[in-house]
Amino acid sequence: MSDNKNNNGKIDTRTIQSILKENKKQIKLGLTMCAHCSLCAESCFLYMSRDLDPEYMPSYKFLHSIGKLYKKKGKVSAGQLEKMRDLVFCNCVLCTRCYCPFGIDIPSLITLGRRVCRSQGLFREYDKA
């Protein structure tokens, strides 16, 4: 097994779609209500400590993982899903401290992103660099 491809590069779109369907209401709510305002940025200590890299901003992490999966109806490539794995596993520790003016539950949306990745054998391997 290679470092980054513990799923042999295969994507099971049907499984992804069933996870999306099961959590449709929650995902749709988050996507409709997020004003793309970036006010959540400074509430994330990882964003603050990684040179204000937008890829650590809470909204970026859910919009570009579960949000993108939802918009693409689960049809993503292995490469795209690996990028999402990095976002939801490496760029967030689910400390649940993120602030959103509308009270969007960002960590639980990132958790859904993790669930999709895990269903495809993609997760963070702490024993590997």
Next chain:
Amino acid sequence: MNPIISHIIPVEAIVDFIYGPLIWLSFVIFAAGLIVQTWRYKMMTKINDNPPLIPKKEIPKSETGSRWERFFYKLAFFRLSVMGFNPLLVTISLVFHLCLLITPLFLLAHNIMLENVFGFSLPSFLPGTSHLLTGIVLACGFFFMLRRIIIRRVRAITTFYDYLILGLALAPFLTGFLAHQNAFDCYDTLILLHILSCEILLIMIPFSKFFHMIFFFFGRFLIINEYSLGAPKRSWQF
């Protein structure tokens, strides 16, 4: 109007519809939509009687300590809040939303129509004040647009839809202002565009990102959350 075009498309009937029934229809859809959507979201929540994660007695009270300690505690809280980190954006956003709501409500022309139709009306601003408020809304909108283009982290999450939403929110103000000035000598066209853009906006509010005008209070005052306000009792039950 070219007679061939007006033969194919009933332009006059469409214009009459925009000037008449669509106004009423859009207000009804707006009001009913707000109620239905709020109800729909409420059905997705449930009273949560689990004990709070952190028992109340273990939360340190900010009222203890000397007057100065309390003052600095509040100052530190403010500095670490969203206002402390984004004072410019939060201030402009507050001004934008305030002007957005009060300008149309207290506009003389709107209130004259209210008086004519219902026999009652709200107080009105002087025309100069209304012009100023309209200018503020447009300037704040311009600020939001610039920030979407310039700031890296905002650009990273911006889509075409964000510009569309911003444009739809500003369109009534721009067209209303231009019509009032009789810009380009096209009062009739501009006022039609003004009415149409307001109708589109009203119809869209309950079913789009604009619904945040309700959801903001819904999400913060009704749902138990790290940053909730008041004493909420509900949790999402998707």
